Amino acid sequence: MGQLSLKNVVKTFGDFEVVKGVSLDVHEGEFVVFVGPSGCGKSTLLRMVAGLEHTTSGDIVIDGKRVNDLAPVKRGIAMVFQSYALYPHMSVYENIAFPLRVEGAPAKEIRKKVEEAAAILHLENRLDQRPGNLSGGQRQRVAIGRAIVRQPEIFLFDEPLSNLDAALRADMRIELTRLHKQLGATMVYVTHDQVEAMTMADRIVVLNGGYIAQVGAPLTLYHKPENTFVAGFIGNPRMNFMPVNVLSVSDDGITVDFQGQSLTIDVDVPADRRAALVGSQVSLGVRPEHISLGAGDATMALTPTVVEHLGQLTIGYATLPGHEENFCFVLTGTQMIEDDRAVNVSFGAGDCHVFDADGQAFERKIDMSAMTPPVSL
């Protein structure tokens, strides 16, 4: 239990369409993360699933049942708010017990369940305190405790960690992943933080302006973004995009002319599109971390305007002629390069992405299983 489907869900506020037709299936026990730029409708979508906002059109289906008009409790859903939303006049115990008190559960059962939840969240010693006396991380745990006592099938989190400092956020991230494993419940999680998205998610849903830009496993999104939006959004710093002309298209991929060097990128191009593509302009995408010093498949001479030395990494920014955005490259280790001093950098054809004029990607023919050690979740 805990299977959630969105079917062409639309939400408008007055004339303003915020969510413009989202369809999505979330499997039982899955950890799905919504990411997207600010204002793209993530919270709105989550609040519709929660039952805090009406759905303008479309269906929300939980375990095969349309729940559009059901109250949140009847949906078997619990939500953790970004601002915690704890009841300030109640002790931690009463805060966690609140949903059970509403149900009118017997006192013995309440005690048992609250203590269970407190044990999971390491709050046993805090039960008598008021939320006002707790730290941010503890408050967030109380908020999660209030969500888990009712044993819902689906948990919704709206940026639950964004109010915490970096160290605490890392701890809570691990704790939430552990909680997900322990409870086995479906979780839908909204975040701004790429690291949270990449590390916690089974699947990431990238939203852009009320539409789903792509749904996929974190590494799929990283290695096979379907469009320039996802390519630019996932990965930090952003992917570099450069306009190039297509020389030829074959089974081996697209051959482009990059600053006088011909570069063959191994992507899948449907046979019927090949002819039209030759001679046209496409977008070549390469991630900053795939650029290295010295010569390679494609070499370019750059004069970085700013160089950032982080010790572990060296990050450079350069302006390309006729290009507004900075060209960014990330080198591992401490590299002795300076700003305003020309360097030669290069990248491999195997690391490149190609996008057509509409920003849609040609699928890269890479074998994900053969890549760098698999990340186990």
Add this chain to the structure above:
Amino acid sequence: MARKFFKSSETSIMINRYSWRELIGIYCGIAVFLFFMLAPFIEGFLVSLKPLAQLFSSPYSFWPENGSFEAYRTMWISVPSFGRYIFNSLLISVVSTIIVLILVVPAAYAFARFRFKGMALVLGAFLAVSMFSGAVLLIPLFRLMRTLGLLNTYYAMIVPGAAFLIPSAIWLLRTYMMRIPPELNEAAYMDGASQFYTFRRVILPIARPGIIVVAIMTFIGAYAQQFIFALTFNSKTEYMPLPVGLFAYFGKQEVIWNELMAASFVGIAPAMVIIFFLQRYLVGGLTAGAIKE
């Protein structure tokens, strides 16, 4: 609410530190202000201690010679039903306050949380109404009371008193309730609580300091304005409240000033006790920890 302005300890923050000049200035200001506020009370109290003859001696002596609390005893003899007046005053004020609270708390919540058509209009009307004092409307109110047959009853003093206190109480409490984060309502809704359950278990306890402020304001307001309604709508001596009762000390030939002053202080005492009792529940920072601001 219990913020200290003059913390001399080292922990006080920079903005609360004053030079000795500023401190002297501040205390002088407070002293002048307090003097203006308290001078009538001090004089009144001193008068209540003096024998009547001394009040008209000349030259007038500010400090009582051989002062005593005799007036506090004789006042009960001169006006035997004075206890009744105190009781009436308290009854009228307490009942008005209870009526106002019962009506205002849910109304303020509705005005704070829900959006509905005509809300701005109603709120504006409340504001306009609270600008009139009851005195302006005495004649229409008198006719209304007569039609309803409420003249010469306790209702005649309670009902208009409560009615005129409701608008400002709604405004006051609404402002307080708007500061309660709406996320708490959403969280309670997610937890399965009904509107009424949320109101009772979440909103009311958090709004308690605001409700107590409103209770105190209403109580004082009811206490202060009751004599207008009492004089106009009531002619029965046994229903008269304290302010009217004090007129009993205005005798045929002379005013028993010392007993009048003593009676004033005795009459205020129960109200002071109630207000003191209420304000103990005024604890600030009840929403601390609810949400991350």
